[in-house]
Amino acid sequence: MKADKEFDFSFKQFDRLRRLAHDYSGIHVTDDKYEMYYARLAKRLRALKLNNFTDYITRVEKDKDEFREFINAITTNVTAFEREPHHFAHLKQIISSWSKPTINIWSAGCSTGQEPYSILVNILPICRQKRINVKMLATDLDTDVLMKAKAGIYPLEAIDAYDIDTKRKFFKRGKGNKEGFCRVKPELTGMIDFKQLNLIYPWKMDQTFDCIFCRNVLIYFEMDKKLEILDRYAAQLAHDGTLFLGHSESIPRSDTSWQTIGKNMYQKRSL
Numbered sequence: 001m002k003a004d005k006e007f008d009f010s011f012k013q014f015d016r017l018r019r020l021a022h023d024y025s026g027i028h029v030t031d032d033k034y035e036m037y038y039a040r041l042a043k044r045l046r047a048l049k050l051n052n053f054t055d056y057i058t059r060v061e062k063d064k065d066e067f068r069e070f071i072n073a074i075t076t077n078v079t080a081f082e083r084e085p086h087h088f089a090h091l092k093q094i095i096s097s098w099s100k101p102t103i104n105i106w107s108a109g110c111s112t113g114q115e116p117y118s119i120l121v122n123i124l125p126i127c128r129q130k131r132i133n134v135k136m137l138a139t140d141l142d143t144d145v146l147m148k149a150k151a152g153i154y155p156l157e158a159i160d161a162y163d164i165d166t167k168r169k170f171f172k173r174g175k176g177n178k179e180g181f182c183r184v185k186p187e188l189t190g191m192i193d194f195k196q197l198n199l200i201y202p203w204k205m206d207q208t209f210d211c212i213f214c215r216n217v218l219i220y221f222e223m224d225k226k227l228e229i230l231d232r233y234a235a236q237l238a239h240d241g242t243l244f245l246g247h248s249e250s251i252p253r254s255d256t257s258w259q260t261i262g263k264n265m266y267q268k269r270s271l
Contacts, residue, residue, distance in 0.1 A: 007052060009037075021071065041053070041056065071142065077140075079114045081114045081118050082162075087213070087244050094211070095126045098132055104137075104208065104211075105210065107136065108212060109217035113145075113192075114158070115215065119136070120192075124170075139195050141197070141198055143196050153183050155180060171184060212243050218246075223252070242266070247263075
């Protein structure tokens with residue numbers, strides 16, 4: 001603990017907070033995240049006009065609204081448009097040979113929305129040509145990032161990966177006090193069902209999905225929880241569905257229910 005900190009923050013307090021987060025979210029927080037916890041939660045103390053972390057922990061434990069703010073504050077959300085483009089290239093191959101009238105896609109851990117919007121930007125031209133209906137679910141633990149995803153407003157540089165025609169087709173440039181920003185066009189936003197979801201608890205969904213994107217999410221879970229979530233993804237996928245994981249993730253060799261079909265892409269193994 002550094003003496004120049006605005007608030008005293010002991011390792012014991014850090015440990016208490018990360019245990020609260022783990023019990024709720026299943027996210028495994030290592031010792032090196034101490035400084036990150038302090039920086040993000042000090043903002044909450046200022047907002048609440050609290051003088052110390054002892055009072056803040058009491059507030060988190062007793063106040064449901066502040067507990068939600070706490071989880072939102074310590075959840076890491078790093079994303080971008082067209083991240084890991086080989087996944088979108090493979091998805092377009094799937095769509096090109098698609099023979100069903102509808103495709104169901106789930107973006108699990110959608111963060112501020114760049115992933116589900118990137119999916120739509122890539123597949124909609126083909127889907128329209130082939131008259132394929134797209135149904136998309138986008139979920140995240142963090143309610144703050146879901147609100148940003150629903151709004152669909154981003155700095156103009158966020159969409160630099162797209163050519164001018166794509167930008168005009170799917171985004172609207174901001175004017176006046178929105179200069180320097182763009183908004184995803186309403187037709188895209190309206191195609192996505194944004195919902196809050198905690199992956200560590202069993203979810204209740206009637207539909208199966210043809211594609212599940214869960215990229216750079218499983219890295220935050222311990223192995224037993226990771227395998228449990230993978231089992232539930234397998235149950236939620238159509239028999240020929242595809243699971244997309246992040247660039248630093250892979251399915252453990254001990255889990256023989258999956259087969260690799262490409263870089264960080266998997267299908268359920270046929271019985």
